[in-house]
Amino acid sequence: MQKTVDELRRAAFEIRKNLLELCSKQVIHIGGDLSIADVMTVLWQYQMKYNPNDTKDEQRDRFVLSKGHASAVTSFCQAAIGCFTKDDVINEYATDEGRFSMHSCNLVNPYVEVSTGSLGHGFPVACGMAAALRRKGNFTSRVYVVMGDGEQSEGSVWEAAMNAVKYKLGNLVAMVDFNGLEADGKIDDVTALGDIAEKYRAFGFNVREFDGNDIAKIKENFDALPPADSDTPTVFICHTTKGRGVEFMENQPRWHAGKITEEQYAECVRALEKSLE
């Protein structure tokens, strides 16, 4: 999809608007949905090779949401490319028969490659998928995986990172939503993450570090990816703001998950519209 930076900015605005509409009806993981919304918009509406009418196409790119609680932003990004409608997401969210809930589940939703929610699982699975593509002779599809920065404290992330390098998974693109917060507080108060870019570099990754709420920068970094048949896995360290775009939510651990009122929803949309002008 050849969308321009301005079109992608507008698209990210629509994604945020949808998130806030849902958040006025249901509790969602709004903070981490909003922080990664720009990266996800560019990924789904510009970068990824994915046909919503053929979820089993062998040539598709794969997406794994390792921070599985950002299911709402994923569903709205998939709605934007025609997998279903945004009203499907809103109406079915957290209902017994619905395809959408606080975590992504592939038992009910065929657009989810792998069910996630337990942190530290999605990334190793994504590495396995990337290795399997290679073994099957597919050197054109990529596997994209989104992780949280809090999620980096899971040991399985680093086991997988070592193996991604060993197995030369140049078709793997990991994105870390580096918003500085996890569920109850600051990453630095919970764990010693240190210089995460340097850590991935030491493991042997191709590391790109940039503002993950800047659409132009995100697009630029996708454009600069090495070819899918290369040997070095890539990680994007995306510096973001948790709650990005909603002033009272920005950098507030309290808004890891929550629900807003109808009035707050209307106010938030007005503020977002203003920021788009």
Ligand SMILES: Cc1ncc(C[n+]2csc(CCOP(=O)(O)OP(=O)(O)O)c2C)c(N)n1
């Ligand atoms: C293995 C595991 N431990 C704990 C949790 C509970 N939990 C859900 S979200 C979250 C915080 C994750 O922080 P981060 O990865 O930084 O995500 P973000 O802040 O971007 O939402 C935690 C601890 C979980 N889902 N899985």
